[in-house]
Amino acid sequence: MMSIRSGLVALASLVLLAPLAGAQEGDRVAAMASSLKTSMAALRHYEWIETSTTSMNGEEKAKSQNRCYYDAEGKLTKVATGGGTEGGGKKGGIRGKAAENKKAEIAASMKAAVAMVHDYLPPDPARIQTAKEEGKLAIRPTDKNGRAGVDIKDYRKPGDLLTIEMDANTNHILKAAVSSYETAKDKDPVEFEATFKALPDGTIHTATTTFHLKSQGVTVKIENTGYKKS
Secondary structure: OOHHHHHHHHHHHHHHHEEEEEHHHHHHHHHHHHHHHHHHHHHHHEOOOOEEEEEEEEEEEEEEHHHHHEOOOOEEEEEEEEEOOOOOOOHHHHHHHHHHHHHHHHHHHHHHHHHHHHHOOOEEEEEEEHHHHOOEEEEEEEOOOEEEEEEEOOOOOOOEEEEEEEEEEOOEEEEEEEEEEOOOOOOEEEEEEEEEEEEOOOOEEEEEEEEEHHHHOOOEEEEEEEEEEE
């Protein structure tokens, strides 16, 4: 039977290990943020193709394609490649005008979706640090597959949530999911999730993002491919 003394020693060990484990998890978040910061700087020397596909109620409506790169001042620049498409043929009369109005609505939704995605992804290392300091960041322990998680509330707007999944061995981000809204949380909720991949030199980039605007039944999928040094 365990003696009172040995029991107290074991309890003391657990008390000491708990803060240590917390510190290690905190270091992991810091390492992930550092990895993101390094990759974002490295991406300024790349160019790639961004393909955005918009669907409404499961039917593809439009597709656009841009060549993306950073200019000399560090501003992300997008140039249309001419590879876009628009769903449906042109119609005349009242139906034609309604179709054109719907097309304009879809285009506006698509533009807003892409802009919102870029507001959230890739996650901003500075915002991650701020959330940590303000106590709005929660760390999920490493699971059996070697993946750890981070949940950040009020990341950009009151009531939104950014969830991050990372590789606990490399501290590289693997996935991210966002629950937010456009103008009113109760009326136009949006959700999107993204996957991240590493280029041959280790630079992490957003590979695919899928955006859902539930109130309009709109889904926008953004794929980034063809990375090469600019």
